[in-house]
Amino acid sequence: xxxxxxxxxxxxxxxxxxxxxxxxxxxxxxxxxxxxxxxxxxxxxxxxxxxxxxxxxxxxxxxxxxxxxxxxxxxxxxxxxxxxxxxxxxxxxxxxxxxxxxxxxxxxxxx
Amino acid sequence: xxxxxxxxxxxxxxxxxxxxxxxxxxxxxxxxxxxxxxxxxxxxxxxxxxxxxxxxxxxxxxxxxxxxxxxxxxxxxxxxxxxxxxxxxxxxxxxxxxxxxxxxxxxxxxxxxx
Numbered sequence: 747x748x749x750x751x752x753x754x755x756x757x758x759x760x761x762x763x764x765x766x767x768x769x770x771x772x773x774x775x776x777x778x779x780x781x782x783x784x785x786x787x788x789x790x791x792x793x794x795x796x797x798x799x800x801x802x803x804x805x806x807x808x809x810x811x812x813x814x815x816x817x818x819x820x821x822x823x824x825x826x827x828x829x830x831x832x833x834x835x836x837x838x839x840x841x842x843x844x845x846x847x848x849x850x851x852x853x854x855x856x857x
Numbered sequence: 858x859x860x861x862x863x864x865x866x867x868x869x870x871x872x873x874x875x876x877x878x879x880x881x882x883x884x885x886x887x888x889x890x891x892x893x894x895x896x897x898x899x900x901x902x903x904x905x906x907x908x909x910x911x912x913x914x915x916x917x918x919x920x921x922x923x924x925x926x927x928x929x930x931x932x933x934x935x936x937x938x939x940x941x942x943x944x945x946x947x948x949x950x951x952x953x954x955x956x957x958x959x960x961x962x963x964x965x966x967x968x969x970x971x
Contacts (some may be wrong), residue, residue: 760908767859777957779957779958779959781961786963788863788948788961788962788964789948789964790960791958791959791960794957794958796957801957802956802957802958804958831941834900836902838902838959844890844907844954845892845904845907846904846959847904848894848901848902848903850899850900850901851900851901852869
């Protein structure tokens, strides 16, 4: 069974641009969560989707948004990028249960 | 609000020795799950061990075991016979059903010395 796939692996953007990250969950998993990981801050929860519905959202500004498609693939979008958005963005999928399986992440650098 | 605290930013252990990583959490819930995840330098986060709060027995997975103290809200990870491949960031995480949200600690970087 293929694992969680995140694309792209690396991204370099400039301030003010927008970016879209993609996540394909493990086959059969309908829950997808997104996290921002920065040194010293650990993993900060962004949002969780299940069957195309956002069920929970973390404390991030409205510039951070996401969606989930009918095949459970998910995208997150960050608009008007700021230097502080530079981070590793992790996606995790799970069955309707509680063990999360993570992707390798997308490293976003904002210049 | 629920919180997870890992007070040890970095730990070192000699190969073949035992090390314990600490984690405390705060919650008013009685039914929840606790996890330890490992993130090697290649970045892929993997589950090490899981504990259901309603189970008094401590979870074990081969060389990994936990000391779950529900009243003290403590959840430490013990790694026995440490190996070079155990070197990684270790994250403690909390989850309660119905919130669809996991809360992670800030992580402990474990170094294994040959």
